[in-house]
Amino acid sequence: MLSSKRKTRPAELGPYPLERLRKDPAVYAEEESLPPQAPAPMPLGSHQHLIKATNVHLDAFAELRQPEPFNKKAPVPDDLAPRTRDIKGAGFFLDASQIGICELPNNAWLQNADTGHSHAVVVLVEYSNPIDANNNAASWVEGNEHLLATLRAAEIATDLSGQISCMGFASRVHWTDSSDVDMNKLAILSGLAIRGGDGIVNPYLDDRFALAVITTNYVLQIDQPLHKSARDGKGFNYHWGLSGTVSGRERDRRAKRPSHLGPYPVETLKRVDKVTTEIFEDEVPRVPSRANMYMRTAFGDLSAKAKGEAARWSQKHPVSQGLMRPSWAMKPFQDGQTASGTASGLDNATDNTKALKALSYFLGSSVTGVAEIPDYCWYSHDKRGQPIEPYHKYALVMLIDQGYETFLGGTGNDWISGSQSMRAYLRGAEVVGVMAEHIRQMGFPARAHTNLDSDVLHVPLVLQTGLGEQSRIGESAINPFLGMRFKTAVLTTDMPLTPDKPIDFGVQKFCTLCDKCARECPCSALPYGDKVIFNGYETWKPDSERCTMYRATNMKGSACGRCIKVCPLSKDTTLDGPLLHRVGSWLGINAMWLKPVLAPIAIWLDDVLGNGNPVDEKKWWLDLEVIGEKSFKYDTQNCVKLAKDANRPYINPKKKGKKVDHIAHFPAATLPPPDLRGPSPTDRKLGLEIAANAESVEQALARRASGGPRPDFSIPSWEREDTA
Secondary structure, three states: OOOOOHHHOOHHHOOOOHHHOOEOOOHHHHHHOOOOOOOOOOOOOOOHHHHHHHHHHHHHHHOOOOOOOOOOOOOOOOOHHHHHHHHHHHHHHOOOOEEEEEEOOHHHEOOOOOOOOOEEEEEEEEOOOOOOOOOOHHHHHOOOHHHHHHHHHHHHHHHHHHHHHHOOOOEEEEEOOEOOEOHHHHHHHOOOOEEEOOEEEEOOOEOOEEEEEEEEOOOOOOOOOEOHHHHOOOOHHHHHOOOOOOOHHHHHHHHHOOHHHOOOOHHHOOEOOOOOOOEOOOOOOOOOHHHOHHHHHHHOOOOHHHHHHOOOOOOOOHHHHHHHHHHHHHHHHOOOOOOOOOOOOOOOHHHHHHHHHHHHHHHOOOEEEEEEOOHHHEOOEOOOOOEOOOOOOEEEEEEEEOOHHHHHHOOOOOOOHHHHHHHHHHHHHHHHHHHHHHHHHOOOOEEEEOOOOOOEOHHHHHHHOOOOEEOOOOOOEEEOOOEOOEEEEEEEEOOOOOOOOOEOOOHHHHHHHOOHHHHHOOOOOOOOOOOEEEOOEEEOOOOHHHHHHHHHHOOOOOOOOHHHHHOOOOOOOOOOOOHHHHHHHHHHHHOHHHHHHHHHHHHHHHHHOOEOEOOHHHOOOOOEEEEOOOHHHOOOOOEEEEOOOOOOOOOOOOOOOOOOOOOOOOOHHHOOOOOOOOOOOOOHHHHHHHHHOOOEHHHHHHHHHOOOOOOHHHOOHHHHHHHO
8 A cells, every 4th residue: 555544544434435536415406306216126146055044144133123222312422523433433343345324315215104213324335256266156156246245234234223222312224125215315315326227336336235224313424425427436546545445456456366265365374284382182171161251250250240240341332232132133043954965066075165265255254264173172061051062073263353443443441342352253153154054055064153152162273274373362363464353253064174284374483572462461361471281282371360350340441352452463464554564474474484583673663663552543433331231132221321431551662560470270170060050259369379380381291201190180070070
């Protein structure tokens, strides 16, 4: 990118330079004189399996089209500019291609309606890049491009509708085949399209897009319609991204890449036969879902205060409120009945793998990998305490970008931080949900695993699929292109697939030299010290209790991802990214032998440049707090208040004090029983003692070489009982 404006481009302007196009207010009068027209029927292809899978999820969203608003108006500003910034920013955060707002004329309704709605928010989602003709997924999506873009548009509009309604305003969502309004008319009035032929066209996308609309009584700033001369927006400014937008060059680069490889050069990574950190598979215990720290918070294992916040701590902001409703709506479809009989042409594992990867990218994955699932990657028991026997052979693991623009504006532990996680979890659930149902329709068993319900542990699968390496943050992995800026979704299946190998891009050396995440952690939950062996894994072990307690009880924000924000590898490595980021990424992957020299320089320079500090121009959200228990259920007792304060920290390269760890470990032997429904308080004193005596990697290797027994603390109590 030749322009330096991307870092300071206001988030509500979006990834296309619509603001540069000529406007024509007279179009309003023209459109108000035309009668409303119903949207054309959904164009569909011939592949019924994908159509059915998509419609299952669209039908789930249809149940959420008109949410009940909170019974009290939120204290939103009277000034329409920050209101509009909040709504548009949220839409672009959710990956809308373009958003426009207009007043809602009476003749936009297909039938007379007395809704009291005054405005329309129009969401436009572009079609994904075509899949290569020699890829089996090409026939799956052919003719279904509009349907799949509509799914994304409907989800985004449903999210925004939930955000608006939790602030006490009425809203209703519309999309193709589920609309009460003339969506084309509203797209024109909101400055997203002009009339062309029998339909409408966009200056950048022609007719390759789908629409969804939110009608509402929430008053916002309106956009002006486009002038007819704005038919083609792809000029010099667009191609080079001079307005700070995603450039035409970057879009062309992605379009030219092989469909199964996705947007990032994964083919350049060094592949290795085993994960770059030790995993003693015979010593890794299978742990129950009940042992997950989020579950332990809800059951009261950590503290009464944390338990009181368990139902809302990641969703106590209007944006995350909107995200939770469709998340829960999709949950029932993570599993389902497998069709009898297998579709033809699906016996080649390599072709299947390329097809599923291509489909995952088409639906919104950032990076996708495949692995055979080791038994230790399955939870031993589900959330209800029922035993889990491994039931599928392969895992398709997807990384979902948390959103670079909002990443720049946030601090990691402010009011948008919970939504950053929830947004990626929702998108991942949508992708794996559709794909799992699609695979089942083709005759193979498949299940989606999401943040709401998973039978597998995601981080070890990220390592096995070659999507990342173990990081100093310990219970997270680092990807060479996204850094820490992602969440995961997993699909398991018995469909024949070809596994990927793990990767080595030198992160073990980098994280050994860098301790920025530990330095900036607001609750000192990350280690400065060396890696240890924990439950059979070589890892930098964080203090999960301390981390979870802070996230649950953060009173100046929602949850926390401060470590993600400050990690020197969480950068933009595309053609539009800063030159230093791109050069550093290339050298880190292609010149690993330089790491001993370049890594210390890169770590020092990251602080000098202020990377990890929030960019004020990118902050689009209002600092609001949702009050009330089980807030995602839209209990009428809930309300939204102004947040009393907000975390807005800057990095502190000169932080003083000894780099001493006060980390507690809670290995398998200390975990609550799988079926315990009551509290099982953590023993912090014991956890500190265990951490102080943790095995180093060298000690563990020596023990195993001499035939020493498995450490007692890695053996769950219920396993002892079974062998007694």
